[in-house]
Amino acid sequence: MKTSPFIHNVLTIAGSDSGGGAGIQADLKTITALGGFGMTVITAITAQNTLGVVDYMPVPLEMIEKQFDAVASDIPIHAAKTGMLANPDIVTLIASKIKQYSINNCIVDPVMIAKGGSKLLSDDAIQSVIEYLLPVAYIVTPNIHEAEVLTGLSIENLDTMKDAAKMIYSYGPRYVVVKGGHLENDPSDVIYDGKDFTVLNNKRIQTKNTHGTGCTFSSAIATYIAKGYNAIDAITKAKDYITKAITFSLPLGHGHGPTNHLVDIINNIEKIHVIDNILKAFSMLHAAKCGRMFSSGYSNIAYALPYVITHNDIAMFPGGIITYTHSIFRIKEPSFGVDHPMSSFMARINLMNYRAAISIKNEIEYKIKAQALGFPVFTSLHIDNLDEMSIPKNNKIIFIEITKENMLYIIGNTPIEIADTILKIKQTE
Numbered sequence: 001m002k003t004s005p006f007i008h009n010v011l012t013i014a015g016s017d018s019g020g021g022a023g024i025q026a027d028l029k030t031i032t033a034l035g036g037f038g039m040t041v042i043t044a045i046t047a048q049n050t051l052g053v054v055d056y057m058p059v060p061l062e063m064i065e066k067q068f069d070a071v072a073s074d075i076p077i078h079a080a081k082t083g084m085l086a087n088p089d090i091v092t093l094i095a096s097k098i099k100q101y102s103i104n105n106c107i108v109d110p111v112m113i114a115k116g117g118s119k120l121l122s123d124d125a126i127q128s129v130i131e132y133l134l135p136v137a138y139i140v141t142p143n144i145h146e147a148e149v150l151t152g153l154s155i156e157n158l159d160t161m162k163d164a165a166k167m168i169y170s171y172g173p174r175y176v177v178v179k180g181g182h183l184e185n186d187p188s189d190v191i192y193d194g195k196d197f198t199v200l201n202n203k204r205i206q207t208k209n210t211h212g213t214g215c216t217f218s219s220a221i222a223t224y225i226a227k228g229y230n231a232i233d234a235i236t237k238a239k240d241y242i243t244k245a246i247t248f249s250l251p252l253g254h255g256h257g258p259t260n261h262l263v264d265i266i267n268n269i270e271k272i273h274v275i276d277n278i279l280k281a282f283s284m285l286h287a288a289k290c291g292r293m294f295s296s297g298y299s300n301i302a303y304a305l306p307y308v309i310t311h312n313d314i315a316m317f318p319g320g321i322i323t324y325t326h327s328i329f330r331i332k333e334p335s336f337g338v339d340h341p342m343s344s345f346m347a348r349i350n351l352m353n354y355r356a357a358i359s360i361k362n363e364i365e366y367k368i369k370a371q372a373l374g375f376p377v378f379t380s381l382h383i384d385n386l387d388e389m390s391i392p393k394n395n396k397i398i399f400i401e402i403t404k405e406n407m408l409y410i411i412g413n414t415p416i417e418i419a420d421t422i423l424k425i426k427q428t429e
Helices: 023-033 061-072 088-100 123-136 144-151 158-169 213-226 231-247 263-287 342-350 364-372 383-388 415-427
Strands: 009-017 037-049 052-058 079-082 106-108 175-178 189-192 197-200 301-304 314-316 321-324 327-330 356-361 377-380 398-402 407-412
Touching: 009 023, 009 061, 009 213, 023 037, 023 213, 037 061, 037 088, 061 088, 079 213, 088 123, 106 123, 106 213, 123 144, 144 158, 158 175, 158 189, 158 197, 175 231, 189 231, 197 231, 213 231, 231 263, 263 301, 263 314, 263 327, 263 415, 301 342, 301 415, 314 342, 342 356, 342 383, 342 407, 356 415, 364 377, 364 398, 364 415, 377 383, 407 415
Parallel strands: 009 037, 009 079, 079 106, 377 398
Antiparallel strands: 037 052, 175 189, 189 197, 301 314, 301 356, 321 327, 356 407, 398 407
């Protein structure tokens, strides 16, 4: 039987989260989303949800060992990660198994406390982590609280994060990542390789839905390591992944909701639908001979993916819509990342939960007809002023006049809905 060179096996050694946001569940979602094949050694079973951990029960040592042996004796392990290990006996067992099977790419997430405040590592296990687990770690990823526990230092800024990273490095790992999410200012992370520091600067994302961020980050690192990336690149790419997952986190439950592991997968699935919707809207307008309503080259049909990070997540026609008397044409097929005046407008309205827009000539008759049909019309001097306007965030069809551009933008949920609105205006002529 041939082994596919595209399969990258990642072993996660952690506790199970019944709420699905952290632990083994978060690890498997991350590994799968990033193209890896996930395997597990479950060290504890927790009863928890977004509000916190109700209770947990460590898995018997014999069963943990049997899980590890069953996987490692049969399937190649390209990288591994550890999460919740609960007590000293589990820590020492896992450390010995990592050595036994020569797993050199092990990422250690020294899980100590759950998001809701519950302890997930006994106090007497901390010394075991330092003495046995960190020496076999390739990368260790403590947050500030965990780094303080591991070092005894008080961490308040980047300088003290670097001091902690140096001390943790002396325990044996090849790389240390001290995560700055608990800093008062922007949450920068510090990477230390024994010689140099690398600082990953980040902007704080305003959300309470951060359950499972540490698990997701460390399993993402492990997956990128398994795929052949070097440590710094793997950490950097994992940081990009967790940033997107937090940016579009899921407001589930009554406490700290989970991160969104599927951002890239959902966007990729939606790409065909987005392009198809633009083309259908264009066909509707072309068949109705709406050419005189459009400004040649400046008008366009734009549609964003569900999760927008950059302009590469927004599709439209390169060169815009071209007109000749009553007819409209396109130079090229719609694509993502198009450089067009409409790009900056789309970035603004996406913040208001609108995914689609079609721009037409700014004619007074169109505004009058829109209002007669019950569509609200807003006026702004410039695109940058949109943030100051009280535009409803309800995905209804809305007209926005940008006077400086002398364009009229119609925004809504899909291009087809907007095209249908344009046809209603044309029918009143």
